[in-house]
Amino acid sequence: MQAIVIERLDGPDAAVVRDVPEPGHHHHRAGGVRVVVEVRAVGLSVIDVLQSRGRYQYGTPTPYVLGSEIAGVVVEADPASGFAVGDRVGSIVFWGGMAERAVVAPDYTAKLPDDMSFVQGAAVYLNYSTAWFALHRSGVRPGGTVLVHGAAGGVGTALLDLADAFGVRAIAVVSSDDKAELARRAGAHEVIRSDGPWKDDVLRLTDGHGVDAVLDPVGGDRFTDSLRALRTGGMLVVIGFAGGSIPEVRVNRLLLRNLSVTGISMDTMDAEYPGTLRMVRDAVQDLMAAGRIHPVVGRVFPFVEAAEAMRLIESRDALGKVVVTGP
Missing domain, CATH: 3.40.50.720 (NAD(P)-binding Rossmann-like Domain)
Known part of the structure; x- marks a missing residue:
């Protein structure tokens, strides 16, 4: 499958399109529960820029797939996850999101209302x-x-x-x-x-x-x-x-x-007070369902312009959320 890969810690210039294997594992924060999402849009943030320069405290070694937040459709879900095939979701993934498919962690994933677009959905949860x-x-x-x-x-x-x-x-x-x-x-x-x-x-x-x-x-x-x-x-x-x-x-x-x-x-906080992540997830999901969340999307870039999207964030000229459409 196609993905945007960071091959070296040189910032946005290191983002390149590559073929990578399908995700055959569970998300590293999912506690062994496997949920796979077909990615429709990816939200980028300062996290992605910091990771690409080796400056984020929860970073990952290169090469890795770019993309800290996604929106898409569940295509595989363990019964214990609370999600089902066909669910429209938004999720924080930290990295690995800018690909055709990505694994997500249930505690970092919320269901999107039917009237919310995937571009908007990629601008919500993080x-x-x-x-x-x-x-x-x-x-x-x-x-x-x-x-x-x-x-x-x-x-x-x-x-x-x-x-x-x-x-x-x-x-x-x-x-x-x-x-x-x-x-x-x-x-x-x-x-x-x-x-x-x-x-x-x-x-x-x-x-x-x-x-x-x-x-x-x-x-x-x-x-x-x-x-x-x-x-x-x-x-x-x-x-x-x-x-x-x-x-x-x-x-x-x-x-x-x-x-x-x-x-x-x-x-x-969740490590010391279990349930914190779900409390926050449920609060955001309830507000979305009630129509009380209105994400501001400043720019939308095509998949192949992911590096340019990151440059905009690094310049600090971005307004609202920067979103990249799926491959």
């Missing part, structure tokens, strides 16, 4: 499971306010979309007019610019109190001002480091204003 878990871990209550960094990206737009489901007001931080427009369409209640006095803007929009939670997939040099933008007792949720650098925190800032900082990793 971003929305991350966004749902971040909002859940933030502890923000209905009526509260959150600040969303990287608000025009895949996770950022998912956070904005889920704000109403959590009953919170979302302030989006973006870097351009195009991204500001997209953030508003995704559900932002207020939009501010990262190239302006955004911390002061946050305080102005919250009557000087600050936000209840900062949701940050970017990291970098804005971290300290993110703490300053929190209200007393607020929480900063570390989602990732799309900005490229990992910030450090002076803990006296936490002590003086009773602030909290937490990271999110569903995998490690």
